[in-house]
Amino acid sequence: MGVDAVDAVVFDVFGTMTDWRPSVTDALAGVGGAAGLRADWAAVADAWRLRYGVTVGKVANGQLPWQPLDDLHRLMLDEVLTEHGLNALGEAERDSLVRAWHHLRPWPDAAPGLELLHNTPVVTATLSNGGVGLLARLTKQAGLRFDCVLSAELARSYKPDPRVYLLAAELLEVEPRRLLMVACHPNDLEAAAKAGLRTAYIPRPLEWGPDAAPVDPPAGVDLVAEDVVDLARVLAGPGR
Numbered sequence: 001m002g003v004d005a006v007d008a009v010v011f012d013v014f015g016t017m018t019d020w021r022p023s024v025t026d027a028l029a030g031v032g033g034a035a036g037l038r039a040d041w042a043a044v045a046d047a048w049r050l051r052y053g054v055t056v057g058k059v060a061n062g063q064l065p066w067q068p069l070d071d072l073h074r075l076m077l078d079e080v081l082t083e084h085g086l087n088a089l090g091e092a093e094r095d096s097l098v099r100a101w102h103h104l105r106p107w108p109d110a111a112p113g114l115e116l117l118h119n120t121p122v123v124t125a126t127l128s129n130g131g132v133g134l135l136a137r138l139t140k141q142a143g144l145r146f147d148c149v150l151s152a153e154l155a156r157s158y159k160p161d162p163r164v165y166l167l168a169a170e171l172l173e174v175e176p177r178r179l180l181m182v183a184c185h186p187n188d189l190e191a192a193a194k195a196g197l198r199t200a201y202i203p204r205p206l207e208w209g210p211d212a213a214p215v216d217p218p219a220g221v222d223l224v225a226e227d228v229v230d231l232a233r234v235l236a237g238p239g240r
Helices: 020-034 041-060 069-083 091-102 110-118 132-142 162-172 186-194 228-236
Strands: 008-011 123-128 148-151 179-183 198-201
Touching: 008 162, 020 041, 020 091, 041 069, 069 091, 091 132, 110 123, 110 228, 123 132, 123 162, 132 148, 148 162, 162 179, 162 186, 179 186, 179 228, 186 198
Parallel strands: 008 123, 008 179, 123 148, 179 198
Antiparallel strands: none
């Protein structure tokens, strides 16, 4: 697949472009430590993130009304803190932890890969469940140069709702079959493919830490790339 096959490329952000686990773990350890609390902060971060798919899925399928991801992150955080005996954290501290998702560190290849793609004809954009404001701040501080910031909140839903993927194609004025969705999460790519998009898988074996089980690319994915730099080189094609 080359740039002649697609007009735009949209990227998942949490996990695919950013290394959320150490970022969130450090935030929890900092806030919790300042409050005099002790915990396995990486386990708390994992528990928080594990609620994500189920929670946004309930919004996508209509079980919950739409609300911003910051609000959902706060609901999930409150549950996790209760389960881990960390209810001593107050409102301001919890709000600070929710904002940690606005300041995730990027994977080392993310910014260089986007720069390479910037020199090709394709348009690049986020397509994340994070809100527009969150994504604008995150990508700016992380040095991730996208041509456009798109969010599931524009569809008042969350991935894997097909409306999210199709709205991205509509807003970018490209046919779904010429829009490439890039993610490290098979369920995201499977949903995008069902909506008619092309798909590219980038493995992030350290997303859940060094002891996590390997994740296989989804069946039928159009492209598997080593990282964002490799993706850019594949799309650019020989001689570019």
